[in-house]
Amino acid sequence: MLTLTALNECFKDAIEKGSQFIAVKINVGLNQSEIIINPRANFEEKRAYYNHAYDEMLHHRFAGDTDIRITGFTHGYSFSEIETQLSFQREDSFRMFLN
Numbered sequence: 001m002l003t004l005t006a007l008n009e010c011f012k013d014a015i016e017k018g019s020q021f022i023a024v025k026i027n028v029g030l031n032q033s034e035i036i037i038n039p040r041a042n043f044e045e046k047r048a049y050y051n052h053a054y055d056e057m058l059h060h061r062f063a064g065d066t067d068i069r070i071t072g073f074t075h076g077y078s079f080s081e082i083e084t085q086l087s088f089q090r091e092d093s094f095r096m097f098l099n
Contacts (some may be wrong), residue, residue, distance in 0.1 A: 004056045007073055011047045014075035022046070023063075023082040025072035033071065037082060 007024075014022050023037045038046045050070075055061055058070035074085040 001060055002070065002072070004051065005056055007050060007054075007058070008047065009076055010073050011043055012062060015043060016096065017075070018077075019075040020077050021079070021082055022075045023073060023086060024050070025069055025086055027067060027069050027071045029066045029068060035082075035086065037079065 011022060013019075020040050021037050022043060022066055023035055025033055025035050027033050053061055054070060060068035062068075072086050076082045076085060
């Protein structure tokens, strides 16, 4: 299950394995998604942001009535690796340890 705890584990695993990127797929409302790719240099800053802005079930705390939520995340060494991992990831399951 996708949770804030699992996202934090993804960050931890990425740091331990030396991944260059962490990607987060976000539903920005009206069933539209965007993918944010964070480089290694920003891992700690972005982890702090996600912990502040999202609740345990990965819904944006400050979005009001808009359904903004994280629907997937992974880490990897290249954009193509991340794209592959996110394309096979279901919203109701957690699948990040593909490295």
